[in-house]
Amino acid sequence: MTNRLSWFIIFWLIAVFAFLYAPIISVVVYSFNASKLVTVWGGWSVKWYGALANDRQIIDAAILSLEIAAISSTLATILGTIAGYVLVRFPKFLGRTAFSGMVSAPLVMPEVITGLSMLLLFISMEQLIGWPQGRGFTTVIIAHVTFTLSYVAVVMRSRFLVLDLSLEEAAQDLGARPLKVFFVITLPIVLPAIISGWLLGFTISLDDLVISSFTNGPGTSTLPMVVFSKVRLGLDPKINALATIIIAIVAIGVIIATVHIRRLERQRQRDEQMAMRAIAAQA
Amino acid sequence: MAAVEKTTKQPQNKHVSAPWNDPKAEPYIRIENVTKKFGEFVAVNNVSLNIYRGELFSLLGGSGCGKTTLLRMLAGFEVPTAGKIYIDGVDMAGIPPYDRPTNMMFQSYALFPHMTVEQNVSFGLKQDKYPDSEIKQRVAHMLEMVQLMPFAKRKPHQLSGGQRQRVALARSLVKQPKLLLLDEPLGALDKKLREATQFELMNIQDRLGITFIVVTHDQEEAMTLSTRIGVMNEGQIVQTGTPQEIYEYPQSKFVADFIGSVNLFEGQIIEDEQDHVLIRSDEAGGDIYIDHGISSAPGARAWVAIRPEKIRLTKQDLNEPHNCLSGVVKGIAYMGNLSIYLVQLDSGKQIKVTMPNQVRAAEFMIDWDDRVTITWHANSPVALLS
Amino acid sequence: MAATDIVRASRLPASGWLESLLSRLGISGRTLVIAIPFLWLLLYFFLPFLIVLKVSLAFIAIAQPPYTHYDAAGNFVLNIGDSYGRLVKDALYIKAYLNSLMVAAISTLLCLFIGYPFAYGMARCHRSVRNILLMLVILPFWTSFLIRVYAWIGLLKNNGLINEFLMWLGLIDSPIGMMNTNFAVYLGIVYSYLPFMILPLYANLEKMDMSLIEAATDLGCKPLKAFFLITVPLSFPGIVAGSMLVFIPAVGEYVIPELLGGPSSLMIGRILWGEFFSNRDWPTASAVAIAILLALVVPLMFYQKYQDKEMAKES
Incomplete structure (x- = not known):
């Protein structure tokens, strides 16, 4: 597919990327602005990073959000991997349509609805069985697991779809029982997909504002909730600094991942060349 | 074991x-x-x-x-x-x-991509909890047999197609x-x-x-x-x-057509004895004599199958009562070791004949549009009822 | 049983105990595997909707939680009149409802118009370039959504970058009011949801067989016509998927109108939030949620159908 691209398409690609990145770049640049007035340039400075480091509220909220994201993403990865596996490997069972609907619907469900419905469920459960007591850490985790599970399930589903079924059959054929096949063959092979599913779940949980706002309780303000309450009051240079840190972490993560994948790819090519040479030598 | x-x-x-x-x-x-x-x-x-x-x-x-x-x-x-x-x-x-x-060798080979050749081959034995020393010995023996010993530590993606095939074979054989x-x-x-x-x-x-x-x-x-x-x-x-x-x-x-190449003539059984059967075929434009019986009702519909390499092609005019038809050469495909002739019989039916190219430039060479006679031995065709 | 089979049976793998325990309980491993995520979703995703439906039929009460199913006389009543009645009678709700659908629909079209040529261009790039472009599209998605919306405030304000830039160019004398307008809401939604449109379109266009276009041009079709006769119809599944991924969540969007829109940017998600948190009118908030869901049933079914079709195609 090496047809030449028209100038229109090239222009369009550049324009859309500018649109996608201009706001992000402006935030990064203004995080180094000495002026308190966020949009007036007052020279370079890193003082907002210092101020951020001293803001206990933001730091505490960040730690809480990371904890919630780590726990809920781990649970969601377990459930989502199973759900993705079920969708691909069990083509027929009672309620399959309902199941696949419930797996994919949270992806698009407006967050206000998910948040409201989860909260009403927790309240009804508390009235009926006395659990969960009040709202807080547990309820936020349950809510996050439920809607991030879908993202993981979608990632895992597409991985399992391209996983050769005969690999699992071969393992069974050689004497491994189904449960063992899953842990010894299936899981190790799809591990990269599981990791990206976990990262996706982690990021989405970390980023969630609406569902956390509905399901949280006193003392469990997550980072997006704190940011939101500050942003509603207007621009805050500390938020620019925070945004820059998040963007830096993501960018570094993605660059490392890309370089790593590149290296694996090159290694693979080298291996294959080696194999080819070995054949040539044998022949 | x-x-x-x-x-x-x-x-x-x-x-x-x-x-x-x-x-x-x-x-x-x-x-x-x-x-x-x-x-x-x-x-x-x-x-x-x-x-x-x-x-x-x-x-x-x-x-x-x-x-x-x-x-x-x-x-x-x-x-x-x-x-x-x-x-x-x-x-x-x-x-x-x-x-x-039972063990199976899969079409896709289904080699476990995260395991080395050795680990792939030993997988089945490990499932049956054989002692390590026995596993080692049997895997080594198997790798020796398929000549993959030098590749024992490689992963499947580091192997060529033929090597992968041999790993799959070794893996499925090692459990005897x-x-x-x-x-x-x-x-x-x-x-x-x-x-x-x-x-x-x-x-x-x-x-x-x-x-x-x-x-x-x-x-x-x-x-x-x-x-x-x-x-x-x-x-x-x-x-x-x-x-x-x-x-x-x-x-x-079905079988005649599926395996190899065949000419089929539809016809009617006229005689069916212990030692021969005679079939009259309008499609062939003559009678076909086969030297084995098929025990059927006389008058039944039957088909005669004859392989292209069992037919002889000649420009001479032979006049025999059975197994002798004439036609015109409509096409020749030169394949090197043999040539395929497409002959249109006088009945209108087209048949295929293959002849080995025994001599390089034959004086007897048969060319396009030549009139030819085709014959075969009575034990060459098969009579089929379905 | 042959001797070797008995030997095999006595060498049960370590995971055997769990399987034998389950089979003694009459549960097959398969059932258990299906049941775990199924029950979770039934309890935490499906059941909550029934509860929302139930609460939407309650009375407001000064209590904890602030609703009751009993009327003044103490009888259990399904109260349709209060919550749903308010939605129908009060023009504010209807206006917000229709406005949300319109904003979501227009934003979806905008995303499609911007995203399609983009995805098409990406899919036609060289392989190595393609992967980098794809990464660049996904990258903003990994950074915080909230912060990306926040970034626009700095750009759109009266003394923000865009106005400053335009005034520096001399194109305008006084700042254009862009913050707290519907324009800002559209911009925010298109900006935030554009990757969701691009990704399914790209996935579809990338897989498309280029020889189809070549065949069409070979048969005398001009490139632009071939694009509309071949490429666009074949990419229809991608268009549907992308549109649903943008439209459905955009209908209930809360954060974007709250941060970028003004008081006039009425959207149903904001109304729900307000009823719930400010007015503490849970029955009305629940009724609003049900009303949003009703509008989304058809798009949700489209989306689900696409998902199933994609799966069937791949397997």
Whole structure:
């Protein structure tokens, strides 16, 4: 597919990327602005990073959000991997349509609805069985697991779809029982997909504002909730600094991942060349 | 488990002992009236088959004929809708794949991508909790046999197609299964490699004495490899026999047409005796005399199948009562070792004739639009009733 | 049973105990595997909707929680009149409802018009370039959504970058009021949801067989016509998927109108939030949620159908 691209398409690609990145770049640049007035340039400075480091509220909220994201993403990865596996490997069972609907619907469900419905469920459960007591850490985790599970399930589903079924059959054929096949063959092979599913779940949980706002309780303000309450009051240079840190972490993560994948790819090519040479030598 | 069973017979002698002709011989694998339905679709339709110890049996057929489904039922991946499968006298019903004395070599090889060659081959033995020393020894022995010892620490993606095929073979053989199932074992290899591997596969099978069932759509592969072939069509086995029987004595138009190339003439039986049958065919424009009887009702509809290489082509005018037709050469395809002639008979029917190119530039050369006479020996054609 | 089979059976793998325990309980491993995520979703995703439906039929009460199913006389009553009655009678709700659908629909179209040529261009790039572009599209998605919306405030304000830039160019004398307008809401939604449109379109266009276009041009079709006759119809599944991924969540969007829109940017998600948190009118908030769901049933079914079709195609 090496047809030449028209100038229109090239222009369009550049324009859309500018649109996608201009706001992000402006935030990064203004995080180094000495002026308190966020949009007036007052020279370079890193003082907002210092101020951020001293803001206990933001730091505490960040730690809480990371904890919630780590726990809920781990649970969601377990459930989502199973759900993705079920969708691909069990083509027929009672309620399959309902199941696949419930797996994919949270992806698009407006967050206000998910948040409201989860909260009403927790309240009804508390009235009926006395659990969960009040709202807080547990309820936020349950809510996050439920809607991030879908993202993981979608990632895992597409991985399992391209996983050769005969690999699992071969393992069974050689004497491994189904449960063992899953842990010894299936899981190790799809591990990269599981990791990206976990990262996706982690990021989405970390980023969630609406569902956390509905399901949280006193003392469990997550980072997006704190940011939101500050942003509603207007621009805050500390938020620019925070945004820059998040963007830096993501960018570094993605660059490392890309370089790593590149290296694996090159290694693979080298291996294959080696194999080819070995054949040539044998022949 | 028994040590490697050494058989003394040579590959060439394989066809000499023929347990399927011995009524007293006990079949090793018995497939009895097995049917498999997927919803309304009948994939395998009432198949019965006996396979004997040490055989290399091929299931041959086009795609969707049910051969792979039959193989998967033997491995335990599919449960028959009806019928029974016995391996070495044991009913396989309810026995899951991981407890069956069978192993399978998959079409895609299904090598575990995260394990080395050695780990792949030892996987099956580890599942049965053999002592480490025995596993090591048996894996080494197997890798030696398929000449992959130098590649033991490689991962599958570091191997060529032919090497992967050998790893898959080693992995499925190392447990000394009673029955080895091979799904298109050579399908993924290129033509040259395929021919070399065919003989290697026969050699290994003969050395280990393990019973093989091979699924293939490649008739050439089935012909070279097998002790016997089962030809499948639409879920049924239409004929079972040695490669020679299948080729020389097909029992139906389907088999005659599926294996190799054939000319078919429709006709009517005029005489059917113990030692011959005479068929009058308007399609051929003459009578066809065959030196074997087929015990049918006189006047019945029948077909005569004759292979292109069994027909002789000449410019001389022979005038014999039977097995002698005339026509015009309408096309010649020069193939090097032989030439294919397309002859339009006086009846209008087109037939194919192959002749070896024995001499380089023949004085007898037959050219386009030449009038020719075609003849064949009375034992060459086969009369078919279906 | 042959001797070797008995030997095999006595060598049960370590995971065997769990399987035998389950089979003694009459549960197959398969059932258990299906049941775990199934029950979770039934309890935490499906059941909550029934509760929302139930609460939407309650009375407001000064209590904890602030609703009751009993009327003044103490009888259990399904109260349709209060919550749903308010939605129908009060023009504010209807206006917000219709406005949300319109904003979501227009934003979806905008995303499609911007995203399609983009995805098409990406799919036609060289392989190595393609992967980098794909990464660049996904990258913003990994950074915080909230912060990306926040970034626009700095750009759109009266003394923000865009106005400053335009005034520096001399194109305008006084700042254009862009913050707290519907324009800002559209911009925010298109900006935030554009990757969701691009990704399914790209996935579809990338897989498309280029020889189809070549065949069409070979048969005398002009490139632009071939694009509309071949490429666009074949990419229809991608268009549907992308549109649903943008439209459905955009209908209930809360954060974007709250931060970028003004008081006049009425959207139903904001109304729900307000009823719930400010007015503490849970029955009305629940009724609003049900009303949003009703509008989304058809798009949700489209989306689900696409998902199933994609799966069937791949397997």
